[in-house]
Amino acid sequence: MHPFTKRFHESVSALGEEKLLAAIRHWLGTVSPRAPFGIGDDCAVLPAARGRQLLTVDPVIYPRHFNDSVPPRAVGAKLLKRNLSDLAAMGGRPTAAVVALTLDARVSRKWLEQFYRGLAASARRYGVAIVGGDVAEADGVVAASLTLLGKAQGRRILTRTGARVGDWIYVTGVLGGSLRSGHHHDFAPRLAEGAWLAGRPEVRAMMDVSDGLAKDLHALTPRGAEPALAATDIPRRARATVANALADGEDYELVFALAAPADRVAFARAWRRTFPRLRLSCIGRFVRADRLPGGALRLKDYRGYEHLR
Amino acid sequence: MHPFTKRFHESVSALGEEKLLAAIRHWLGTVSPRAPFGIGDDCAVLPAARGRQLLTVDPVIYPRHFNDSVPPRAVGAKLLKRNLSDLAAMGGRPTAAVVALTLDARVSRKWLEQFYRGLAASARRYGVAIVGGDVAEADGVVAASLTLLGKAQGRRILTRTGARVGDWIYVTGVLGGSLRSGHHHDFAPRLAEGAWLAGRPEVRAMMDVSDGLAKDLHALTPRGAEPALAATDIPRRARATVANALADGEDYELVFALAAPADRVAFARAWRRTFPRLRLSCIGRFVRADRLPGGALRLKDYRGYEHLR
Numbered sequence: 294m295h296p297f298t299k300r301f302h303e304s305v306s307a308l309g310e311e312k313l314l315a316a317i318r319h320w321l322g323t324v325s326p327r328a329p330f331g332i333g334d335d336c337a338v339l340p341a342a343r344g345r346q347l348l349t350v351d352p353v354i355y356p357r358h359f360n361d362s363v364p365p366r367a368v369g370a371k372l373l374k375r376n377l378s379d380l381a382a383m384g385g386r387p388t389a390a391v392v393a394l395t396l397d398a399r400v401s402r403k404w405l406e407q408f409y410r411g412l413a414a415s416a417r418r419y420g421v422a423i424v425g426g427d428v429a430e431a432d433g434v435v436a437a438s439l440t441l442l443g444k445a446q447g448r449r450i451l452t453r454t455g456a457r458v459g460d461w462i463y464v465t466g467v468l469g470g471s472l473r474s475g476h477h478h479d480f481a482p483r484l485a486e487g488a489w490l491a492g493r494p495e496v497r498a499m500m501d502v503s504d505g506l507a508k509d510l511h512a513l514t515p516r517g518a519e520p521a522l523a524a525t526d527i528p529r530r531a532r533a534t535v536a537n538a539l540a541d542g543e544d545y546e547l548v549f550a551l552a553a554p555a556d557r558v559a560f561a562r563a564w565r566r567t568f569p570r571l572r573l574s575c576i577g578r579f580v581r582a583d584r585l586p587g588g589a590l591r592l593k594d595y596r597g598y599e600h601l602r
Numbered sequence: 603m604h605p606f607t608k609r610f611h612e613s614v615s616a617l618g619e620e621k622l623l624a625a626i627r628h629w630l631g632t633v634s635p636r637a638p639f640g641i642g643d644d645c646a647v648l649p650a651a652r653g654r655q656l657l658t659v660d661p662v663i664y665p666r667h668f669n670d671s672v673p674p675r676a677v678g679a680k681l682l683k684r685n686l687s688d689l690a691a692m693g694g695r696p697t698a699a700v701v702a703l704t705l706d707a708r709v710s711r712k713w714l715e716q717f718y719r720g721l722a723a724s725a726r727r728y729g730v731a732i733v734g735g736d737v738a739e740a741d742g743v744v745a746a747s748l749t750l751l752g753k754a755q756g757r758r759i760l761t762r763t764g765a766r767v768g769d770w771i772y773v774t775g776v777l778g779g780s781l782r783s784g785h786h787h788d789f790a791p792r793l794a795e796g797a798w799l800a801g802r803p804e805v806r807a808m809m810d811v812s813d814g815l816a817k818d819l820h821a822l823t824p825r826g827a828e829p830a831l832a833a834t835d836i837p838r839r840a841r842a843t844v845a846n847a848l849a850d851g852e853d854y855e856l857v858f859a860l861a862a863p864a865d866r867v868a869f870a871r872a873w874r875r876t877f878p879r880l881r882l883s884c885i886g887r888f889v890r891a892d893r894l895p896g897g898a899l900r901l902k903d904y905r906g907y908e909h910l911r
Contacts, residue, residue: 329761335691335809336656336752338759347645348733350700350749354740382644391659393702393747424657431663433742438702440659440749443645450647452638500644 295361296435298401305405306398313428316402320409324416325423337424339389339442345450346388347443349379355435359478365404366411367478373415375503376441377482378545382501384451384491385443386484387419392426395436408437419484446488455498456550458518461557461578464548465571468506469533471543476530480545487547489567495555502546507539507595513550515579521589522577539595550579604670605744607710614714615707622737625711629718633725634732646733648698648751654759655697656752658688664744668787674713675720676787682724684812685750686791687854691810693760693800694752695793696728701735704745717746728793755797764807765859767827770866770887773857774880777815778842780852785839789854796856798876804864811855816848816904822859824888830898831886848904859888 298304305313318325318332328334353359353372363371373390380387392412396405416423421441465486471477483501490496502509506527510520529538551560557575564573580586607613614622627634627641637643662668662684668677682699689696701721705714725732730750774795780786792810799805811818815836819829838847860869866884873882889895 328763329692329759334762335688336658336694338692338761339655339657341653342651342655344650346648346651348648348698348700348751349645350702350734350736352702352704352736352738354704354738357738357740379644383638383647385645389657391657391749393659393661393749395661395663395704395745395747425659427659427661427747429661429663429666431666431743431745434740434745436704436740436743436745438704438736438747440700440702442657442751450638452647453643454637 294365294404296355296401296404297397297399303401303403304398305396305400305402308402317409320406321413321423324413324421331422331424332426337391339424342444344444347380347383347385347445347450348440349376350438350440351375351379352436352438363478365407366414369408369411370415371478372437372439373412373419373421374480374482374545376439377419377484378501378503380441380443381483381487382499382547384446384449384487386446386488387421387441387443389422389424390439390441391424393438394426394428395431395434396428397433397435398430400435447492449491451491451496451499453498453500453512456513456515456579457497457553458515458579458581459553460497460550461553462520462522462548462576463551464502464506464528464546464574464576466546467528467530467572468502468544468546469537469541470530471541474530477543482545483547486568486571490547490549495552495560497550497552499547499549502544502548503542505540505542505595506548507592510548510592513548517582518579519582519585520577520592521580521586523588524590526574526576528572528574536595539592603674603713605664605710605713606706606708612710612712613707614705614709614711617711625715626718629715630722630732633722633730640731640733641735646700648733651753653753656689656692656694656759657749658685659747659749660684660688661745661747672787674716678717678720679724680787681746681748682721682728682730683789683791685748686728686793687810687812689750689752690792690796691808691856693755693758693796695755695797696730696750696752698731698733699748699750700733702747703735703737704740704743705737706742706744707739709744756801758800760800760805760808762807762809762821765822765824765888766806766862767824767888767890768862769806769859770862771829771831771857771885772860773811773815773837773855773883773885775855776837776839776881777811777853777855778846778850779839780850783839786852791854792856795877795880799856799858804861804869806859806861808856808858811853811857812851814849814851814904815857816901819857819901822857826891827888828891828894829886829901830889830895832897833899835883835885837881837883845904848901
């Protein structure tokens with residue numbers, strides 16, 4: 294569905310600001326608490342937070358993160374789920390979110406309604422309160438940026454730092470072909486998996502795969518080391534090549550480092566018991582940079598998704 | 603300064619994503635803590651929050667909130683200060699912020715550096731940690747959205763709700779002519795004033811004036827009431843008309859309701875002792891809608907700033 298309309302009476306501009314804000318609250322429904330705990334005051338009021346908190350922000354922008362072929366409900370859901378994936382990567386669970394919307398005045402009311410209904414459905418499903426936001430106008434733009442607040446599910450927050458030379462590299466699910474398959478909007482953020490992994494002491498570092506494994510894995514790699522991956526071990530989506538799996542991006546899977554001395558058989562068994570339907574693959578290990586085996590993938594040849602190029 | 607450059611080597615695109623992110627961290631300097639407490643992991647990690655928290659989001663978008671005549675340092679400062687003004691309106695003080703940036707690839711590196719240095723200087727001044735962000739690309743766009751987290755300075759969070767018929771209406775500073783005078787970026791958010799007012803039990807409700815008093819005051823008005831204001835009582839910036847003061851917007855002052863039975867002389871004295879240099883004006887009171895005096899301003903005739911029209 295195309296976000297713009299040529300008919301003025303179908304546009305958000307025809308509604309005017311006050312009615313638009315009322316409509317947004319209506320579309321969000323129960324996931325949007327009443328002010329001062331939600332939309333409608335200068336700030337939203339949130340309860341005290343006992344443990345450490347997590348904060349992340351990610352946008353969806355037309356036509357970069359969605360195009361006319363993506364249903365607006367899926368766009369709204371994607372906006373939230375991209376952020377949930379970041380939270381999952383640290384073992385967190387979500388609490389509240391705010392949305393900053395930037396719209397051309399010709400955006401259709403129908404498109405926007407579906408966008409918010411999709412966001413609301415996804416927020417309900419994952420237990421996120423949409424507590425505030427802003428609507429601004431800009432010519433030719435359809436963009437929304439969501440800031441997500443969360444907290445650790447267990448005692449541990451898992452960061453990208455901590456992997457060591459010798460550690461095994463694991464990835465959840467399958468990679469590549471995200472755009473073609475629709476996975477880029479039709480995915481489930483790995484919240485339960487991330488929390489479970491953060492509770493396992495043998496998992497040393499974790500992140501989500503969003504810009505392509507070849508690019509993202511760099512951030513998990515210890516200083517002086519290289520990831521040694523074999524092409525045959527990379528789990529690929531149907532019809533995806535190794536290059537697709539390494540560089541396409543928008544996989545929203547988790548990649549993590551398992552301590553070298555860990556009992557990998559027991560770990561794999563525990564995973565299967567907990568997540569019997571989600572594939573887990575050991576794709577290689579971190580080795581000293583000067584000891585990269587001959588057959589290992591040269592990740593520099595697969596650039597991954599680079600912004601601003 | 604114009605945000606775009608025609609010379610590729612002066613553009614953010616010439617830097618590429620990785621170097622751009624490193625440059626942003628450098629420009630932010632000490633206001634940007636190291637990951638996992640700041641930029642560089644999937645989420646930022648924040649300490650536990652004992653009291654209730656406040657959350658708000660506001661953008662700056664070219665050419666709506668700034669144009670080529672506004673120095674980029676002032677744009678960065680304005681982005682933070684707009685949000686600080688929302689926090690001030692509830693009596694809060696800031697803790698941390700994240701910034702979502704949307705840029706055309708032709709934005710000049712120099713412009714962006716000044717923008718971030720202005721943001722950093724302002725963050726340092728008001729004690730805000732910039733803990734995370736996102737950079738995305740979109741044709742023709744120069745926009746940034748900041749989400750600000752804060753907490754109450756005292757025990758009380760002051761909302762927009764609570765004014766009663768008979769309450770007096772006060773406003774800080776002077777209104778109108780914000781764009782012409784440069785006040786729209788060269789202002790000080792009323793954080794100390796907001797906190798002080800939230801600590802005064804005779805103040806019943808408060809908000810900031812950002813879309814023009816005529817429009818904003820509606821949200822403070824009790825059901826069944828109207829604000830009865832006299833034109834001569836409205837504090838105006840030099841060269842601003844009453845219409846300017848009511849409708850221009852971007853004043854970033856505080857408007858609040860003082861309980862009808864309060865000792866107004868003692869209140870004004872306490873204000874002057876605490877904030878000797880900031881004007882405080884009583885501009886009228888809330889009356890029953892059917893008892894609006896003949897000489898009162900008809901606020902509906904001054905629309906204020908309406909978005910999406």
